[in-house]
Amino acid sequence: MNDADYVIIGAGVAGLSAAYAPKKRGATVLVLEAQDHVGGRTWSGQLEGAEVDWGGEWIGEGQPRIYALIKELGLRTFPTFDTGKKILELRGQLSTYIGTIPWMAPWKLIQIQLAIWIIDAWAKGLDMALPWNHRNAPEWDTKTLESIRSRFMWSADARATMDAAIRTIFGSESGELSLLHMLAYVRSAGSMNNLISTEAGFQHERIAGGAQSVSLAMAKAVGEEHVRLSQPVSAIVQDASGVTVTSASGQSYRAKRAIVAVPVPLGSQISFSPRLPALRQQLMQRAYMGGAVKCFVRYENAFWREKGFSGEAASGDGPVSVTFDQCSEDGKTACMLAFIGGKFARTWHRYAPDERKQIVIERLAKYFGPEARKPIAYAELDWCGEQFIGGAPIAIFPTGTLSIHGASLREPIGRIHWAGTETARQCMGFIEGAVESGQRAADEVLSAD
Numbered sequence: 259m260n261d262a263d264y265v266i267i268g269a270g271v272a273g274l275s276a277a278y279a280p281k282k283r284g285a286t287v288l289v290l291e292a293q294d295h296v297g298g299r300t301w302s303g304q305l306e307g308a309e310v311d312w313g314g315e316w317i318g319e320g321q322p323r324i325y326a327l328i329k330e331l332g333l334r335t336f337p338t339f340d341t342g343k344k345i346l347e348l349r350g351q352l353s354t355y356i357g358t359i360p361w362m363a364p365w366k367l368i369q370i371q372l373a374i375w376i377i378d379a380w381a382k383g384l385d386m387a388l389p390w391n392h393r394n395a396p397e398w399d400t401k402t403l404e405s406i407r408s409r410f411m412w413s414a415d416a417r418a419t420m421d422a423a424i425r426t427i428f429g430s431e432s433g434e435l436s437l438l439h440m441l442a443y444v445r446s447a448g449s450m451n452n453l454i455s456t457e458a459g460f461q462h463e464r465i466a467g468g469a470q471s472v473s474l475a476m477a478k479a480v481g482e483e484h485v486r487l488s489q490p491v492s493a494i495v496q497d498a499s500g501v502t503v504t505s506a507s508g509q510s511y512r513a514k515r516a517i518v519a520v521p522v523p524l525g526s527q528i529s530f531s532p533r534l535p536a537l538r539q540q541l542m543q544r545a546y547m548g549g550a551v552k553c554f555v556r557y558e559n560a561f562w563r564e565k566g567f568s569g570e571a572a573s574g575d576g577p578v579s580v581t582f583d584q585c586s587e588d589g590k591t592a593c594m595l596a597f598i599g600g601k602f603a604r605t606w607h608r609y610a611p612d613e614r615k616q617i618v619i620e621r622l623a624k625y626f627g628p629e630a631r632k633p634i635a636y637a638e639l640d641w642c643g644e645q646f647i648g649g650a651p652i653a654i655f656p657t658g659t660l661s662i663h664g665a666s667l668r669e670p671i672g673r674i675h676w677a678g679t680e681t682a683r684q685c686m687g688f689i690e691g692a693v694e695s696g697q698r699a700a701d702e703v704l705s706a707d
């Protein structure tokens with residue numbers, strides 16, 4: 259006797275989207291989540307009355323599924339605060355600018371623009387669903403993004419600007435990122451501009467109540483009794499009539515099919531019987547999570563706004579790669595976000611907690627003035643230390659992975675189906691991609707039975 263028609267492993271946006279669609283169509287579902295909360299990489303909290311998103315938070319144009327879901331769940335969004343001067347820090351020097359393009363000597367800007375053009379042009383030629391089928395895929399997958407960075411950007415400032423962006427978007431360094439993965443990511447996002455822009459880009463809006471509210475609302479709609487928390491799945495056995503999924507506590511659940519919606523590398527911690535094909539097993543072993551730390555600083559008032567700053571600063575120097583205004587929608591609860599990505603995130607834990615706070619506050623003081631030295635609260639989340647996520651914001655596919663193992667990203671194996679933002683065709687790596695992947699996996703199981 260089955261416990262549900264479908265069992266879903268992981269209660270992030272992907273897993274809950276995979277559960278929500280069949281539930282609406284009358285199927286029974288059971289979601290098993292390792293942690294004591296739903297939402298996965300979208301996790302919202304409070305810092306002295308300020309709502310903070312420890313994980314994913316922004317959504318924007320070109321992301322129809324998450325907007326439709328938000329509407330359906332009775333949630334809403336509000337625009338990201340984007341008014342005023344922005345700051346760019348390169349080799350210790352600060353410059354300010356308005357809009358998307360930083361102020362820089364034209365010949366440096368041309369190098370950045372050239373790299374963006376090349377990435378966009380190459381990405382455009384990829385099939386969004388099957389980027390590994392492109393005739394140049396094997397070659398691109400032998401190179402990293404560093405091949406573009408060092409070839410077309412001979413200015414140290416242009417390179418450092420790209421570093422700030424790559425650390426923020428991928429939680430990675432250019433030399434780690436397969437060029438094929440980068441191009442597939444840009445293809446699935448539409449353009450580089452979508453990735454980096456606030457106005458009309460993917461940072462356009464925030465979700466009122468925090469991004470986790472999407473998962474909380476889906477869990478409620480699925481039925482909280484069908485979402486079991488603190489159930490890390492350790493084994494999945496499939497046979498001719500169904501799957502048996504066992505959690506680390508020894509509890510077993512039976513269903514017709516399983517949808518695995520955990521970050522790709524974490525799939526390798528689950529034991530599958532019969533053993534998965536080597537291509538899939540190695541895909542999970544080869545992928546690894548990026549590095550990201552989100553630090554929030556709560557202030558009495560948004561002093562940067564009063565001084566004409568938007569709160570956005572980008573730094574090629576590190577350790578902070580970007581800062582963003584994180585005030586409440588009405589601007590009355592003042593909060594600032596400092597994002598640490600790539601190699602700086604991976605080594606952040608080496609500093610003592612007080613040192614970390616001091617480093618962040620001194621960066622903010624440098625960018626926005628001495629008022630930054632008077633915070634009322636500070637808190638951070640280092641995603642590299644999260645046992646059931648393993649890093650952030652996304653999984654990185656190193657060279658030689660997507661061109662060889664990519665085809666196994668979404669391909670069901672018997673009664674096991676795959677979801678999770680890294681398996682998305684559109685907006686891979688984003689909340690939107692998580693929704694898309696969950697809905698696609700739901701369609702698969704519903705049409706299989």
Ligand SMILES: Cc1cc2nc3c(=O)[nH]c(=O)nc-3n(C[C@H](O)[C@H](O)[C@H](O)COP(=O)(O)OP(=O)(O)OC[C@H]3O[C@@H](n4cnc5c(N)ncnc54)[C@H](O)[C@@H]3O)c2cc1C
Pocket residue numbers: 267268269270271272273290291292293296297298299300312313314315316317489490491492519520521524527528550551552641646647649650651652677678679680687688689690691692
């Ligand atoms: C710091 C940070 C900033 C980001 N910024 C943005 C942003 O601004 N905009 C945006 O669109 N995206 C952003 N993202 C990415 C976005 O949050 C993710 O793409 C999305 O939330 C991924 O959803 P998912 O369901 O695919 O995976 P996850 O959210 O990782 O969900 C997977 C779930 O599986 C669970 N799990 C793992 N192993 C097991 C197991 N063995 N058994 C049971 N459960 C298990 C995990 O606990 C987790 O809950 C950010 C992410 C982070 C962390």
